[in-house]
Amino acid sequence: MDAEARQGARQGRRAIDLYLNIILLVFVAATGIAAVWLRNLLASAMVLGIYSLLMASLWVVLDAVDVAFTEAAVGAGVTTVLMLLAIALTGRREKRARSRPWAPLAVSLATAGLLVYATLGMPAFGSADAPAQLHVAPYYLRHGEAETGVPNVVTSVLASYRGFDTLGEVTVIFTAGIGVLVLLGSASRRRRNSATPAKGDSA
Amino acid sequence: MSDFLVLKVIAKLLIPFILLFGFYVQMHGDYGPGGGFQAGVIVAAAFILYAIIFGVGTARRVAPMVVLVTIACLGVLLYAGVGVANLAYGGRFLEYGVLAYEAAHGNHIGILIVEIGVGMAVAGVIMIIFFSFARRR
Incomplete structure (x- = not known):
C-alpha cells in the first residue's frame, strides 16, 4: 500500500518534471531565437537575461541547485548588466548585415545536427550504469561527508577533492579581472591625457 | 540616475538584505546550495545596484579600485x-x-x-570589471 503510494507519487513527479521540461525548453528556444532576431540590442540583452533565468529553472528541475544558483546570479544578473554597459558604450541598434550569412548558418546547423546525433550514443538520462556514475561519483557520495565534514557533496568536491582545479578557476577569474583593468583602465587614462595637450603621446 | 526617489528608497531597503544573503550563501555553502562563487557575485550585485541607482562616482568612493584589487588579490x-x-x-x-x-x-x-578566498576574489573581480566598463562613459 505504502510502496504503491510512493510509486504513484514518483510517477506523478516524473510527469510534472516532463511538462516543466517541455515548457521551459520551448521558452528557452523562443528566447534564444528572439535574442538573435531582435535588432534592438537593449531588448536582446534583456531577452538573454530571461534566457539565463529559464536555464536556471531547468537546472533546478534537474536537481542541480548549485549550478542553477550560479546561472541565476551570473547569467541573469551580472552578465546582463555588463551587456547593458557595453551597449551604453557602443550603440543600441545592430547594424544590418549586407550579405546573407548562408555559410555560417549551414556550419551551425551541421554542427547542431552532429551534436544531436551524438546524443543518441549517450547513456539514457539518469541511468545508473552510465560511466559518469561508476568512476569516482559513488566514492564521493559514500565517503564525502565522513571525510570532509561537509554535507553538500558539490561543495566538498569543488573545494576539497578538486581543490586544485578550483584554485586554477579562481586564478583564471582573477587574471580576467586584472586583464580588463589593464586594458580599459589604461585606455581611458590615455584618452584623458590626449584630451589635454599631451607630450610625446602621439608616437 | 538622479531623482528617482522610489528607486532610491527601494534600493536602500534592498541592499542590506542582498549583502546579508550574500554572506549567508558564503558561510552556508557547506550545508546548502551556494558557496564562495555565488556569494561573491551576490555581494558584487549589491554594489552594482548601488552604482546604478546612486551613480557610479558615489559607488566608486564607497569601493575604490585600489580596495577592490587588494580584495581580489587577497582572495587568491x-x-x-x-x-x-x-x-x-x-x-x-x-x-x-x-x-x-x-x-x-x-x-x-x-x-x-x-x-x-573564492568569494573575495570573485566579488572583487566582478566589481573591477563593472567599474572599468562604467568608468569609460
Missing part, C-alpha cells in the same frame, strides 16, 4: 596560502586534513577558508 592569496599552510603542517598542497586534530575537521576548516 588566501586560497593559495591555505595550500602552503598545509605544506607547513606536513601535508600535501591543499590537503586540508592536517589543519586540525582530525582529517574531517581539518577538511571542513580548509573548505570554509578556501570558499572565503
Whole structure:
C-alpha cells in the first residue's frame, strides 16, 4: 500500500518534471531565437537575461541547485548588466548585415545536427550504469561527508577533492579581472591625457 | 540616475538584505546550495545596484579600485596560502586534513577558508570589471 503510494507519487513527479521540461525548453528556444532576431540590442540583452533565468529553472528541475544558483546570479544578473554597459558604450541598434550569412548558418546547423546525433550514443538520462556514475561519483557520495565534514557533496568536491582545479578557476577569474583593468583602465587614462595637450603621446 | 526617489528608497531597503544573503550563501555553502562563487557575485550585485541607482562616482568612493584589487588579490592569496599552510603542517598542497586534530575537521576548516578566498576574489573581480566598463562613459 505504502510502496504503491510512493510509486504513484514518483510517477506523478516524473510527469510534472516532463511538462516543466517541455515548457521551459520551448521558452528557452523562443528566447534564444528572439535574442538573435531582435535588432534592438537593449531588448536582446534583456531577452538573454530571461534566457539565463529559464536555464536556471531547468537546472533546478534537474536537481542541480548549485549550478542553477550560479546561472541565476551570473547569467541573469551580472552578465546582463555588463551587456547593458557595453551597449551604453557602443550603440543600441545592430547594424544590418549586407550579405546573407548562408555559410555560417549551414556550419551551425551541421554542427547542431552532429551534436544531436551524438546524443543518441549517450547513456539514457539518469541511468545508473552510465560511466559518469561508476568512476569516482559513488566514492564521493559514500565517503564525502565522513571525510570532509561537509554535507553538500558539490561543495566538498569543488573545494576539497578538486581543490586544485578550483584554485586554477579562481586564478583564471582573477587574471580576467586584472586583464580588463589593464586594458580599459589604461585606455581611458590615455584618452584623458590626449584630451589635454599631451607630450610625446602621439608616437 | 538622479531623482528617482522610489528607486532610491527601494534600493536602500534592498541592499542590506542582498549583502546579508550574500554572506549567508558564503558561510552556508557547506550545508546548502551556494558557496564562495555565488556569494561573491551576490555581494558584487549589491554594489552594482548601488552604482546604478546612486551613480557610479558615489559607488566608486564607497569601493575604490585600489580596495577592490587588494580584495581580489587577497582572495587568491588566501586560497593559495591555505595550500602552503598545509605544506607547513606536513601535508600535501591543499590537503586540508592536517589543519586540525582530525582529517574531517581539518577538511571542513580548509573548505570554509578556501570558499572565503573564492568569494573575495570573485566579488572583487566582478566589481573591477563593472567599474572599468562604467568608468569609460
